[in-house]
Amino acid sequence: MAVSLLSILFLGGIPVALSQNATVPSTTAVSASLTSSGSASFVTNVDLSVDDLWDLYVGPVATFSINTTVEPTPIPSSSLIPPPTLYYPPFPTGQQVPLQSKNESWKFPKDFWYGVAGAAYQIEGAVKAEGRGPSIWDVLTHRVVNYVTTNETGDIADNNYYQYKEDIARLAALGIKTYSFSLSWSRIQPFGSGAVNEQALKHYDDVIDTCLEYGVTPQVTLYHWDLPLVLQNTYGGWLGDQIADDFAAYAEIVFNRFASKVHYWFTVNEPIVFCGFYPLPENYFKKTSTPPKQQPYVCGHNVLLAHAKAYHIAKSVNSSLSVSFKTNGGYKIQRTDSSADAEAVQRAWDFQEGWFANPTFINGDYPSTLKTYLSTFLPDFTEEQKKSINGTSDIFAHDAYTSDFIMAPDSGIEACTSNSSHSLYPQCYNTTKLYANNYWAIGPAGDPGTPWLNKATDWVPAFLHYMQDTWKPKGGIAITEFGISEPYEALRKDLASILIDPIRSSYYRDYLEAILIAMSEGVNVVGTLAWSIYDNLEWSSGYSIKFGIQYVNMTTQERYFKASAFEYVNMFNVYQEK
Numbered sequence: 203m204a205v206s207l208l209s210i211l212f213l214g215g216i217p218v219a220l221s222q223n224a225t226v227p228s229t230t231a232v233s234a235s236l237t238s239s240g241s242a243s244f245v246t247n248v249d250l251s252v253d254d255l256w257d258l259y260v261g262p263v264a265t266f267s268i269n270t271t272v273e274p275t276p277i278p279s280s281s282l283i284p285p286p287t288l289y290y291p292p293f294p295t296g297q298q299v300p301l302q303s304k305n306e307s308w309k310f311p312k313d314f315w316y317g318v319a320g321a322a323y324q325i326e327g328a329v330k331a332e333g334r335g336p337s338i339w340d341v342l343t344h345r346v347v348n349y350v351t352t353n354e355t356g357d358i359a360d361n362n363y364y365q366y367k368e369d370i371a372r373l374a375a376l377g378i379k380t381y382s383f384s385l386s387w388s389r390i391q392p393f394g395s396g397a398v399n400e401q402a403l404k405h406y407d408d409v410i411d412t413c414l415e416y417g418v419t420p421q422v423t424l425y426h427w428d429l430p431l432v433l434q435n436t437y438g439g440w441l442g443d444q445i446a447d448d449f450a451a452y453a454e455i456v457f458n459r460f461a462s463k464v465h466y467w468f469t470v471n472e473p474i475v476f477c478g479f480y481p482l483p484e485n486y487f488k489k490t491s492t493p494p495k496q497q498p499y500v501c502g503h504n505v506l507l508a509h510a511k512a513y514h515i516a517k518s519v520n521s522s523l524s525v526s527f528k529t530n531g532g533y534k535i536q537r538t539d540s541s542a543d544a545e546a547v548q549r550a551w552d553f554q555e556g557w558f559a560n561p562t563f564i565n566g567d568y569p570s571t572l573k574t575y576l577s578t579f580l581p582d583f584t585e586e587q588k589k590s591i592n593g594t595s596d597i598f599a600h601d602a603y604t605s606d607f608i609m610a611p612d613s614g615i616e617a618c619t620s621n622s623s624h625s626l627y628p629q630c631y632n633t634t635k636l637y638a639n640n641y642w643a644i645g646p647a648g649d650p651g652t653p654w655l656n657k658a659t660d661w662v663p664a665f666l667h668y669m670q671d672t673w674k675p676k677g678g679i680a681i682t683e684f685g686i687s688e689p690y691e692a693l694r695k696d697l698a699s700i701l702i703d704p705i706r707s708s709y710y711r712d713y714l715e716a717i718l719i720a721m722s723e724g725v726n727v728v729g730t731l732a733w734s735i736y737d738n739l740e741w742s743s744g745y746s747i748k749f750g751i752q753y754v755n756m757t758t759q760e761r762y763f764k765a766s767a768f769e770y771v772n773m774f775n776v777y778q779e780k
């Protein structure tokens with residue numbers, strides 16, 4: 203016993219005492235390896251309660267003064283007055299009332315859904331409340347030095363776990379009709395598998411019921427990156443085959459509980475990103491023997507299998523549910539008309555959208571360029587697996603923030619694909635935000651902390667056409683996240699200057715106009731979700747990067763609408779059929 207505990211303490215970094223007061227469904231056996239060199243010659247199992255897990259792997263967490271569910275505070279009517287306009291709209295002759303100009307050939311149909319999105323670890327806070335078990339993100343934020351550049355955590359975040367009633371009431375007051383949020387897997391299953399925490403299910407019951415009470419349609423994502431820690435430390439999380447069954451079991455609990463109240467479901471959020479977290483930082487999690495470059499793709503393989511299982515479970519619970527995975531990427535613009543750049547563009551589609559969209563929408567299998575690489579270390583999907591994966595996304599749910607110019611590597615594509623130590627291997631394409639003149643950027647930049655993100659709304663219609671023509675989603679396309687980090691927003695110190703966010707406002711206006719253009723040309727777009735409901739924990743950037751259409755005072759947890767919130771809603775007031 204003493205030996206195994208010591209090894210766990212090593213993994214966690216800081217020596218802490220074991221807590222005996224388990225308040226949770228049961229304990230779990232966690233294996234720990236004695237050696238740090240990777241050879242697990244000494245392995246043991248110890249029974250740990252949820253509190254033990256926190257003490258050993260995470261340590262103390264911060265809490266906020268509001269720590270029970272609160273009724274919504276009344277929304278001041280002054281905060282619902284639209285901001286002064288950013289543009290100089292036309293005035294009808296002889297009048298002082300600005301004219302809301304409108305293109306009469308555009309419209310959002312009546313059933314088009316628009317809303318906002320958030321994710322559990324980024325907004326909930328209350329990380330130890332009511333039996334939640336730790337996730338890998340509790341370890342990444344608390345223990346891994348400099349993983350979060352600001353050394354901040356999600357311990358309190360937006361305190362949404364206790365203030366969700368107010369959050370939902372505010373959306374309703376603004377006229378927002380859809381709220382998309384994710385569930386914390388380790389609240390529902392503190393160990394990731396086995397024991398189910400009824401308090402967590404009750405909590406989400408009430409979040410959903412509150413939405414319905416306010417006329418806001420809830421949409422639910424099962425997994426937005428906060429993997430239960432125990433699954434990572436037992437079998438390597440998404441690197442282990444067992445994850446598919448554990449994810450399916452979790453999905454079944456959730457569907458059985460909530461399917462009668464929630465129609466739109468997303469299984470996983472952006473596997474390109476969370477598979478890209480692998481390899482996780484060394485010494486904080488169970489070691490794995492999978493070579494680092496292969497890890498994201500082993501993860502991706504298991505994601506497809508897990509997603510497919512969850513999809514079929516959902517359909518067996520209620521065949522009319524809309525179930526999809528959420529992926530990310532962006533429009534890929536061929537930088538020059540060279541054939542090498544054309545090939546690079548195809549590789550970029552294959553290694554991003556195609557990685558998950560080809561298997562689920564086209565044929566149950568990877569794009570050929572990707573497969574050439576994967577078949578060197580992954581088993582091919584069996585015919586049965588292909589059959590179960592194909593057709594498992596009802597809509598193309600895409601988080602489409604921006605676009606990139608794509609070009610071949612300087613060395614050429616062949617020199618990269620044939621050399622596994624090439625810096626761009628295995629993708630073997632290059633990207634830039636600069637036009638081929640090397641002078642102008644693709645569009646206005648977001649915050650310097652998000653160099654991947656410029657406003658590039660000109661390319662949205664082409665992108666939507668490409669998605670529809672390539673993957674032909676039966677249920678249409680939804681932009682399930684879009685938004686921009688207002689430049690230098692964290693440096694603004696007075697509330698009034700924070701609340702007017704012109705880059706973000708113009709981003710939403712132009713993006714929605716671009717969608718209207720594509721729709722008028724025949725693309726079936728069914729919904730949009732602005733990212734994000736409010737400023738939140740921007741993962742490894744902490745709270746220094748803001749994506750919210752609401753500002754949150756992190757000291758008081760008061761919320762304020764920004765100008766972009768009005769711009770977003772106004773586009774639907776103007777263009778949606780009544």
Ligand code: GBH
Nearest residue numbers: 321471472475530601603654683733740749
């Ligand atoms: C979304 O991903 C996430 O779903 C959401 O949780 C997050 O808050 C939001 O973005 C805003 O960032 O640093 O050059 O390696 C969007 C897709 C993919 C964009 C990973 C940033 C990292 C690029 N993200 N990418 S880089």
